Amino acid sequence: MRDLRKAVVALAVAMLVSGCGILEPRLPEAKPAIPAEWPIPATTAAPAPGSVTSTADIGWRDFFADAKLEEVIAQALANNRDLRVAMLNVEKARAQYRVQRADRVPSLEASGAMARSGGDNRPMTEVYTADLGVTEFELDLFGRVRNLSDAALQRYFAVEENRRSAQLTLIAEVAGAYLTLAANQEQLRVARSTLQTREESHALTVKRYELGAVSALELNQSLTLVESARAETARFAGQVAQDTNALNLLVGATVAPGLLPTAFDEPVTGLASLPAGLPSEVLLRRPDVLAAEHELRAANANIGAARAAFFPSITLTGAVGYASDELSGLFDAGTSTWAFVPKVNVPIFEGGRLRANLGVATADRDIALAQYERAIQAAFREVADALALTTTLAEQRAAREATVAAAAEADRLSSARYEAGRDSYLLRLESQRTLYLAQQTLVATRLAEQVNRVTLYKVLGGGWQEQGP
Numbered sequence: 001m002r003d004l005r006k007a008v009v010a011l012a013v014a015m016l017v018s019g020c021g022i023l024e025p026r027l028p029e030a031k032p033a034i035p036a037e038w039p040i041p042a043t044t045a046a047p048a049p050g051s052v053t054s055t056a057d058i059g060w061r062d063f064f065a066d067a068k069l070e071e072v073i074a075q076a077l078a079n080n081r082d083l084r085v086a087m088l089n090v091e092k093a094r095a096q097y098r099v100q101r102a103d104r105v106p107s108l109e110a111s112g113a114m115a116r117s118g119g120d121n122r123p124m125t126e127v128y129t130a131d132l133g134v135t136e137f138e139l140d141l142f143g144r145v146r147n148l149s150d151a152a153l154q155r156y157f158a159v160e161e162n163r164r165s166a167q168l169t170l171i172a173e174v175a176g177a178y179l180t181l182a183a184n185q186e187q188l189r190v191a192r193s194t195l196q197t198r199e200e201s202h203a204l205t206v207k208r209y210e211l212g213a214v215s216a217l218e219l220n221q222s223l224t225l226v227e228s229a230r231a232e233t234a235r236f237a238g239q240v241a242q243d244t245n246a247l248n249l250l251v252g253a254t255v256a257p258g259l260l261p262t263a264f265d266e267p268v269t270g271l272a273s274l275p276a277g278l279p280s281e282v283l284l285r286r287p288d289v290l291a292a293e294h295e296l297r298a299a300n301a302n303i304g305a306a307r308a309a310f311f312p313s314i315t316l317t318g319a320v321g322y323a324s325d326e327l328s329g330l331f332d333a334g335t336s337t338w339a340f341v342p343k344v345n346v347p348i349f350e351g352g353r354l355r356a357n358l359g360v361a362t363a364d365r366d367i368a369l370a371q372y373e374r375a376i377q378a379a380f381r382e383v384a385d386a387l388a389l390t391t392t393l394a395e396q397r398a399a400r401e402a403t404v405a406a407a408a409e410a411d412r413l414s415s416a417r418y419e420a421g422r423d424s425y426l427l428r429l430e431s432q433r434t435l436y437l438a439q440q441t442l443v444a445t446r447l448a449e450q451v452n453r454v455t456l457y458k459v460l461g462g463g464w465q466e467q468g469p
Contacts, residue, residue: 023143024304027297028369032376034280056285056461059468060171063457066268068259069178072251076174077167079252086166093159100152103145106137106316114327128327133319133339144308147301154298161291168287168463174250175454179268181243182261183447188236190439195229198432202226218425225429229436264443269453283379286461292368292375299365306361309354310347317341379459386456393449400442407435 064070077083110132118124140146205222208214248254261268283289318340324330347354414431417423457463 023307024147024301027300028365030296030369030373030376032373032380034377034380055457056282056464057468058457058462059465060463061466062468063462064175064269066178066261068261069175069268072178072247072255072259073171073174075253075255076170076251080170080250081252083163083166083170086163090156090160090163093156097149097152097156101149103138104140104149106134109133109135125325127323127325128330129321129323129337130330131319131321131337133317133321135317136343137316139314139316141314142308142311144305144313147304147308151298151301151305154294154301158291158294158298161287161294164464165287165291168458168461170250171463172454172458174247175269176451177243177247177250178261179447179450179454181240181247182264182268183443184236184239184243185261186264186443187440188233188240190436190443191229191233191236194432194436194439195226195233198222198226198229214425221425221429225432264446267450267453269450269457280380280383282460283376283383286379286459287464289372289375289379292372296365296368296372299361299368302361303358303365306354306358309357312344312346315343315345317343382459383456386452386459389448389452390456393445393452396445397442397449400438400445404435404438404442407431407438411435 060073061070064073110130112130113128115127115129116124138145202222202225205214205219209216209219244255244260247260284293318338320336320338322330322335323337324332324335329335411431411434414423414428418425418428
């Protein structure tokens, strides 16, 4: 009979332990309802040779072709305060996980005490004790402690992915600020060149006016162009200064003048052509999508912990040590003591608190699932938008280049016809305005194309490692 009881008890314990994993529900499947592939040919305008299966494997030093920009990005990764906060949040989450994980193993504590007592009708007594034992260790029969530990681990993983996402964002922002500065410097160069040309033209107009060859109307029209170009030059000079300040803020320190861009002639980025039919599953490697997945797993683990709260919990407290009424004889023979205090807590009436906690945990899981699906949908749209702009921006740039060439030729012919007296000065002014506007638009289009390449690299998950394999 005694053996049968032992077998029954052992079986019950085994069933309880095996039931630990049953309380956490199966992770629900995300259904973001996105196509398996992007609906447009996944090619880029960058003429870099070769192809890659995953853009996330391209290191940022391999992606950017400008050595100065690479150095600026390296400084930003070392000095940017927002990224530093993200890294400290990772350290905090790691420490919080370790705190939660410590509940899964017993904690040994050593203590020593002296108790002195007495009274009016009682003699004074002293008791010295020294103990080593375990206090309030919960037997994790239903997986509550383990689920809480797993949830803390998944939150730590989520914070780590958020740190990677912050790094990707920082790299893209630094590159965008660098490209914007280079573009505005080019706009400033065009404005200064235009101002110089118009001042020279105005000087000739003044001489012709003094000789009576042109009217006061043409003289003032020429002066209007000069002052307009002067205002544009001042405006772009201010933008260049603001762009420099913005870049310094992102880097977290003053960027050396030698690292600032000096021209906007060659592309500073490169991205190998993506294979047609690139599957949308590559989005699952994006840090923000991975962070949302870990948050979902953490919320799912919390459901297991909330379910385990409905069942009895057993905590153990035990200690071995010594007790004596004299300090000098504390460790003598015959002074050893021990204590073993198991405690069973059975929830009977909680006023609906346990069921409400389970409802909160379930709702949190459903919210995390919706946010996970939303992250995948948003990532798909960002990539699709960047890919859609790749082809159109390349076509726009080619058209703008042709426009500038045609406007320059038209300006040359208009100048010759005006000097020959065949066209009015109004047509000459119009040709100058057209050329200047075409030059400005070309710079803006080239900037948009370069920034879109950086955006495509970022939204595909690139930038989390310095160099690719």
